[in-house]
Amino acid sequence: MAQRTGWTEQASSCRDASCPKGSSHIFKVVLLGSSSVGKTSLAYRYVKKDFQDSLPTVGCSFFNQCVTLDAATIKLEIWDTAGQEKYHSVCHLYYRGANAALLVYDITKKESLEKAKVWLSELEKEFLQDEIIIILVGNKLDLSEEREVTVQEAKEFAKTKCILHMETSAKSDVQVTELFMTLACELLKRKEEQLQATHWKKSRINLQETTSHRAKCCQI
Amino acid sequence: MEAEDLGLPPKGGMDLPEDGVDPPEQKISPGCTETGEDELIVALDKQVELSAAQNNGPLSVADGKVDVQEELSEAREESSEKDLSDSASTDNTLEDSCEFSRPLVMGGGPSEEEEVAAQPRPATHRDEDVTAESWRAHRKHVFVLSEAGKPIYSRYGNEEALSSTMGVMMALVSFIQSGDNSIRSIYSDDRKLVFVQQGPLVLVSVSSTLQSEQQLRQELLYVYDQIISMLTQASITRIFERKKNYDLRRLLTGSEKILDRLLNLVESDPCFLLGAVRCLPLQPPLRDSLGSLLQKAITPNLVFSILVARSQLVTTVQEKTVIDDCRLEPTDLHLLLNLIGATSAFQTGEIWTPICLPRFNPDCYFYAYISYLDADCTVCLILLSTDKESFYSVSDCKKRIEEGMRTQNYLQALSSGLKSPSYSVGMVGAPDLRHFIYKPLDIPDNYRQLPQFTSPELEGPYCSESERHRLFDLYHYLHSRIHSTLRPLRLIYHVAEKETLLAWVTSKFELYTCFSPLVTKAGAINILTKLLRWIKKEEDRLFIRYPPKYSTTPNPGKGSKGVRTDGAENGFFGGL
Ligand SMILES: Nc1nc2c(ncn2[C@@H]2O[C@H](COP(=O)(O)OP(=O)(O)O)[C@@H](O)[C@H]2O)c(=O)[nH]1
Numbered sequence: 180m181a182q183r184t185g186w187t188e189q190a191s192s193c194r195d196a197s198c199p200k201g202s203s204h205i206f207k208v209v210l211l212g213s214s215s216v217g218k219t220s221l222a223y224r225y226v227k228k229d230f231q232d233s234l235p236t237v238g239c240s241f242f243n244q245c246v247t248l249d250a251a252t253i254k255l256e257i258w259d260t261a262g263q264e265k266y267h268s269v270c271h272l273y274y275r276g277a278n279a280a281l282l283v284y285d286i287t288k289k290e291s292l293e294k295a296k297v298w299l300s301e302l303e304k305e306f307l308q309d310e311i312i313i314i315l316v317g318n319k320l321d322l323s324e325e326r327e328v329t330v331q332e333a334k335e336f337a338k339t340k341c342i343l344h345m346e347t348s349a350k351s352d353v354q355v356t357e358l359f360m361t362l363a364c365e366l367l368k369r370k371e372e373q374l375q376a377t378h379w380k381k382s383r384i385n386l387q388e389t390t391s392h393r394a395k396c397c398q399i
Numbered sequence: 400m401e402a403e404d405l406g407l408p409p410k411g412g413m414d415l416p417e418d419g420v421d422p423p424e425q426k427i428s429p430g431c432t433e434t435g436e437d438e439l440i441v442a443l444d445k446q447v448e449l450s451a452a453q454n455n456g457p458l459s460v461a462d463g464k465v466d467v468q469e470e471l472s473e474a475r476e477e478s479s480e481k482d483l484s485d486s487a488s489t490d491n492t493l494e495d496s497c498e499f500s501r502p503l504v505m506g507g508g509p510s511e512e513e514e515v516a517a518q519p520r521p522a523t524h525r526d527e528d529v530t531a532e533s534w535r536a537h538r539k540h541v542f543v544l545s546e547a548g549k550p551i552y553s554r555y556g557n558e559e560a561l562s563s564t565m566g567v568m569m570a571l572v573s574f575i576q577s578g579d580n581s582i583r584s585i586y587s588d589d590r591k592l593v594f595v596q597q598g599p600l601v602l603v604s605v606s607s608t609l610q611s612e613q614q615l616r617q618e619l620l621y622v623y624d625q626i627i628s629m630l631t632q633a634s635i636t637r638i639f640e641r642k643k644n645y646d647l648r649r650l651l652t653g654s655e656k657i658l659d660r661l662l663n664l665v666e667s668d669p670c671f672l673l674g675a676v677r678c679l680p681l682q683p684p685l686r687d688s689l690g691s692l693l694q695k696a697i698t699p700n701l702v703f704s705i706l707v708a709r710s711q712l713v714t715t716v717q718e719k720t721v722i723d724d725c726r727l728e729p730t731d732l733h734l735l736l737n738l739i740g741a742t743s744a745f746q747t748g749e750i751w752t753p754i755c756l757p758r759f760n761p762d763c764y765f766y767a768y769i770s771y772l773d774a775d776c777t778v779c780l781i782l783l784s785t786d787k788e789s790f791y792s793v794s795d796c797k798k799r800i801e802e803g804m805r806t807q808n809y810l811q812a813l814s815s816g817l818k819s820p821s822y823s824v825g826m827v828g829a830p831d832l833r834h835f836i837y838k839p840l841d842i843p844d845n846y847r848q849l850p851q852f853t854s855p856e857l858e859g860p861y862c863s864e865s866e867r868h869r870l871f872d873l874y875h876y877l878h879s880r881i882h883s884t885l886r887p888l889r890l891i892y893h894v895a896e897k898e899t900l901l902a903w904v905t906s907k908f909e910l911y912t913c914f915s916p917l918v919t920k921a922g923a924i925n926i927l928t929k930l931l932r933w934i935k936k937e938e939d940r941l942f943i944r945y946p947p948k949y950s951t952t953p954n955p956g957k958g959s960k961g962v963r964t965d966g967a968e969n970g971f972f973g974g975l
């Protein structure tokens with residue numbers, strides 16, 4: 180990543196209290212994708228720097244991770260879910276006010292990409308395109324011999340939808356930190372653009388409803 | 400016949416030998432050796448037991464029955480022959496002798512363990528080859544299927560690969576049902592098959608342990624309740640009403656591990672057997688302070704606050720209206736803790752999930768907030784609310800509790816009690832005493848309290864898994880004798896092969912003790928006296944004597960059993 184130089188990460192024990200005060204931005208990130216694609220493993224790898232084989236998820240699981248990027252401190256509120264029908268009642272909590280979504284699929288399972296596409300259309304219903312940053316994540320890169328989804332295929336799809344695409348392995352720790360750093364950078368970039376846009380619009384016409392909406396959801 | 404229709408055999412391993420498939424006629428009666436206050440025990444011999452006695456029932460289903468059971472026990476027959484030549488003491492068949500000094504030999508003792516261990520284990524037991532010997536040799540299989548015969552869960556092996564076996568089971572169940580009966584159990588010489596039907600689900604246990612039918616049935620009910628805890632009974636019923644052959648695994652993906660863990664626990668943790676919770680031994684002032692901390696950090700619709708450390712209860716507080724109505728059931732707490740123990744734990748994480756407490760109310764959800772308070776994920780706070788929107792306010796309660804614990808240094812105080820997971824039996828000061836399980840029945844305010852028990856660490860000879868299984872098989876056996884519906888006992892003195900056990904139930908307690916094998920009866924009584932004295936001395940530390948309560952909810956009754964959230968609120972499956 181180009182921006183890699185400027186960041187350091189806080190220890191995973193960082194709570195609200197221990198997140199450095201000041202210019203911190205809080206972003207809500209949701210993990211989406213069908214069961215067993217590795218959502219929890221990705222989060223676990225990122226937060227705990229470890230991999231465990233068995234991590235069933237119930238309901239919604241929620242945790243913070245702080246990232247210092249250049250001068251800014253960013254708090255990522257990461258929401259992981261079991262993504263099962265039985266938990267749909269608590270899942271509206273899940274989307275609400277999300278700033279970013281990681282759409283995870285398993286590169287060895289074609290249908291998991293199809294499922295990710297379904298999630299994407301759900302997101303498109305809930306959010307305007309510039310309201311949320313979406314990264315399509317192909318996980319289990321370590322199993323590339325069993326690959327069913329080619330890089331091109333996923334990349335092309337991502338391109339048509341104007342979203343980012345990355346491939347990772349939670350198991351062998353490939354591109355996981357990079358994934359979250361890319362996300363943090365994008366979030367920050369978007370935020371700055373928005374601030375400028377708002378500023379610019381305020382002094383001008385100030386009609387765009389979406390802008391105020393956007394600004395609001397960044398302060399969750 | 401039916402087997403064909405279900406798409407049965409002819410896969411390898413499903414082939415049945417032509418001979419040796421007689422319906423089991425051998426009697427089963429644990430070779431028991433207990434005496435006690437002139438109580439004599441008559442071993443119970445059961446074959447196929449139908450809820451309504453109908454003599455032609457078992458015979459007319461002989462084909463199907465033998466299929467299932469032979470398939471599972473065939474392998475064992477071969478291996479037990481081998482075992483016999485290895486050592487006579489690992490005899491798998493139990494004889495009906497009740498002489499005093501005859502040791503009780505556990506079915507599938509060490510030799511089985513070794514044999515299983517000798518086989519290379521597949522990566523996870525989910526990938527196990529269901530046609531392999533090692534698969535058949537498992538101590539206990541548990542299957543869950545739908546009434547339509549669709550596989551839902553298998554403890555070992557992929558349930559998909561077992562769909563034909565499950566088909567046979569279901570054929571068996573429904574065949575007997577068609578005669579207005581229900582199948583309850585089948586006994587072969589080394590296995591018990593126990594069937595439980597709960598609504599649209601059928602649960603089957605195939606066990607070579609010495610557990611009684613009643614205990615196996617109880618275990619299956621725990622499995623059922625754990626499924627209910629994730630889905631609620633109402634929604635399961637609704638789903639199958641709409642679609643008979645619904646594949647319930649769609650809703651349970653990822654939950655197999657929760658059921659796997661449960662089944663390992665029921666075999667090794669007395670809490671399930673006794674229906675009681677294990678408390679973390681703590682000085683009463685500390686427990687009280689923690690209780691009042693929980694009591695203060697509340698929000699509307701918060702119904703239960705539970706603090707546990709390493710699956711041992713530290714303290715629990717519940718809303719007053721709930722206490723008046725009913726109490727938290729140990730089973731519900733065990734299932735909840737099992738679920739939590741089986742899921743991903745993030746130190747900084749918070750979990751918000753709908754959860755049903757099946758014994759409290761099988762049809763509605765609570766919303767559970769789960770969070771760990773320490774770096775090692777040992778101290779866990781569980782807050783149960785009836786309002787699914789209350790995540791942030793409940794999360795705020797946790798912050799207050801965390802803050803309180805920090806300022807008062809309670810966490811350090813707690814974790815010093817956690818250095819060793821429990822306590823050593825050596826503290827009693829009776830060298831011949833190896834282990835015990837004590838459940839008081841005289842707790843103050845008993846009828847409103849969680850039943851509790853205490854038990855020291857397993858040490859000494861019970862470190863390996865097989866030895867632990869052996870000891871718990873003995874405990875299960877004694878428990879089944881004490882709680883036998885036909886002939887309950889109050890006192891059992893039991894000389895086993897490698898230890899001597901004594902079980903005793905009075906109006907004040909239920910007690911199981913394990914001594915070194917050479918202890919005399921008089922010696923055992925002496926130790927008991929000592930043990931009871933020690934427990935009396937320690938009881939304030941070992942048990943929660945006076946549980947705290949809270950009541951500030953503005954709208955009383957909201958969380959109580961009387962007022963239920965209605966179907967619409969729980970209608971997650973409206974779209975099905
Ligand atoms: N080989 C491989 N396995 C993975 C990877 N990430 C997750 N898994 C495995 O995939 C399964 C499901 O992972 P989990 O994180 O629970 O998926 P979730 O249901 O999306 O949260 C687990 O058995 C993980 O061990 C990966 O990068 N490589």
Ligand SMILES: [Mg+2]
Pocket residue numbers: 218219220234235236259260261
């Ligand atoms: Mg998960």
